[in-house]
Amino acid sequence: LEARVVERTSRIHTLLDQELYLREIMETISEINTLLLATAELDALLVEACRVMGEHSHYRFCWIGLRWDDQVEAVYTADRSIRLPDTPPYPLAAPGHPFAASAAARCLRDNATVVLVQWDPQASVTPWLDRANTLRFRATIALPLRAAREAAPLGVLCVCTMRREGFEPEEIAMLEELAGDIGFAIHALRQREQVDRLERERRENFEQTILSFADMIDQRDTYTAGHTVRVARYSRLLAERLGLAKAQIDLLQQAAILHDIGKIATPDSVLLKPGRLSPLDYELIKEHARAGHAMLAGIAMYRELATIIRHHHERFDGMGYPDRLRGEEIPHLARILVVADSFDAMTTNRIYKARKSVHEALGELQSRSGSQFDPEVVAAALVALGGVELPASVSQLPKNQMEQRRFSYFFSDKLTGLYNEDYLQIVLQDPGTLADYHCLHSLQVKNLADFNRRLGWEQGNLLMLRLTAELQQRFPEALLFRAYGRDFVILSRHHFSFTGTKPQFDCLSGTGVEVESSHLDLREDNTYSIDRLENLEVLSDLECPL
Incomplete structure (x- = not known):
């Protein structure tokens, strides 16, 4: 009887120890499942799962x-x-490689759980690892990590235990459930990473497309290009002052970059016209707001931008x-863009109108608050734009040979x-251009x-053409003008003088036609204009009537 009591008592203790052991495993698995739900980064999840497994009283080493x-x-x-x-x-299967003989390699090759138990003290359950650090391991288990039960393994979970009995059947079942959960989490996070990558690529493509559209605008009109960059900067300053969220600020800046995209549909004769627009020109250029909206509204990712662009006037x-x-x-956002667009227009030199200072432009915005502009945005502009530095020189005058050819379309003698x-009048009233020339x-x-x-x-007419050719040959670096049919003007970067007041030209010899010249030194700090009485006269500001 006493022996039976001792045996029964021992069995009860064994069952109790086993229950406590399995309960500890359940707690470990529960903690890892919490990690699976809370961790969004794959590498961190796998390392942390190994850490939690390693803190189990019998699990000496875990790797994934x-x-x-x-x-x-x-x-x-x-x-x-x-x-x-x-x-x-x-x-997984290279002959002679130590890893190929491991439980992990067999698990991945067979897509099944593999358990190795150390029955022989001289044998190792982890033959591919350093024996000096693994002598106390009594068993190892390798479990396939799968997105679904019948799917191919994505990886392997390996656990080494110091428990003499190895792994209990119930324990193996729980670890297999855990491996399934980890496998599903790996699959889900990889899918999320792929979706995130595709979203990043979509955003990058979106931004690249916006820049390509902006480049299309640049190619048509370099003045508009500079305007686009400045309006985008002013828009961001206004939006930040108004406390908009980053996503809204970015959306506004993208709209600012594209706000004139509709001008692609504007005829060159209107878009590139440097002077004042006629009423008909103005009606044509107003269509760019509708045209820009029509170009972008049919593409889902551009729809919000299209709405802003439609209403920026x-x-x-x-x-x-x-x-x-x-x-x-x-x-x-369109109300903000209106203010940014108008502020840049006011602070930019036009052929027909000198630019305003920042102070003057802000004063004009304030005077139109409530009529043309949203008072809230104007109030933000008085602070956000008060300290901006304007570019040293922004004008519509030509800066290269291509732009000079464009100007000649509008300002050339037929x-x-x-x-x-x-064009002579324009040049004479632009101090920046005159500063490059010495005499007229x-x-x-x-x-x-x-x-x-x-x-x-x-x-x-043929005589005038021959005279023109001779002037171009004698003064290749000068700006040449023909005014009022029979008068010419030479703007030279270097000082020169004719002999006498009646310079001689070969093409006029024997024709009875003569040329009389007058000279102005442009290095004097004056403003000039032209006046036609009987002949062309160039007057300095000291001579111009008020």
Whole structure:
């Protein structure tokens, strides 16, 4: 009887120890499942899962390997005291390679759980690891990590125990459930990473497309290009002052970059016209707001931008275009863009209008608050834009040969191809351009009317063409103008003078046509204009009537 009591008592203690052991395993697995739900980064999740497993009283070492094709590409563990023999990758089936004989390799090859128990004290359950650090391991288990029960393994979970009995059947079942959960988490996080990568690529493509659109605008009109960059900067400053969220600020800046994209549909004769627009020109250029919206609204990712772009010329009082929206009917970001756009227009030199200072422009914004502009945005502009530094020189005057050819389309003399008197007036009133030139010679052609009466207008035109060619040959670096049909102007970077007041030209010899010249030194700090009485006269500001 006493023996039976002792046996029964021992069995009860064994069952109690086993229950406590399995309960500890359940707590470990529960903690790892919490990690699976809370951790969004794959590498951190796998290392942390190994750490929690290693804190179990009997689990001496835990590692997770991720498979790629026929090898383990990456290994994760929290215990650095046990050194792996070399760095991954580890082949699954390479003859002679120590890893190929491991439980992990067999598990991945067979897609099944593999348990090795140390029955022989001289044998190792981890033959590919350093024996000096693994002598106390009594068993190892390798479990496939799968997205679904019948799927191919994504990796392997390996656990080494110091428990003499190895792994209990119930314990193996729980570890297999855990391996399934880890495998599903790996699959889900990889899917999320792929979605995030695709989203990043989509955003990058979106931004690249925006920049490509902006470049299209740049190629058509370099002045508009500079305007676009400045409006985007002013828009961001206003949005930040108004306390908008980063996503809204970024959206506004993208809209600012593209706000004039509709001008791609504007005829060159209007878009590139440097002077004032006629009423018809103005009606044509107003269409760019609708055109920009039409270009972008059909593409889902551009739809928000399209709405802002459509309404960036609306007025707060409802007198704008294209839809005559008023007040808060106008999208908030469009109301900000209107102010940024107008501020840049005011602080930029135009052919027909000098730019305002920052102070003057802000004063004009304030004077139109509540009529053209949203008062809230104007109030923000008074602070956000008060300290901006304007570019040293922003104008519509040509900066290269291509732009000079563009100007000649609008400002060329129809007969000779030289610049006309309209462009001369513009140049004379632009101190920045005049600073590059030293002197001005005005050439007044005399007796041309008599020549025309004797030989006809056609011969007179040919004579003017020959005179033009001679001027271009003698002054290749100068700006040449023909004004009012029979007068010429030479703007030279270097000082020169004619002999006498009646310079000689080979093409005029024997024609009876003469040239009288007058000279102005442009290094004097004056402003100049042209006046036509009987002949062309260039007047300094000291001579100009008020």
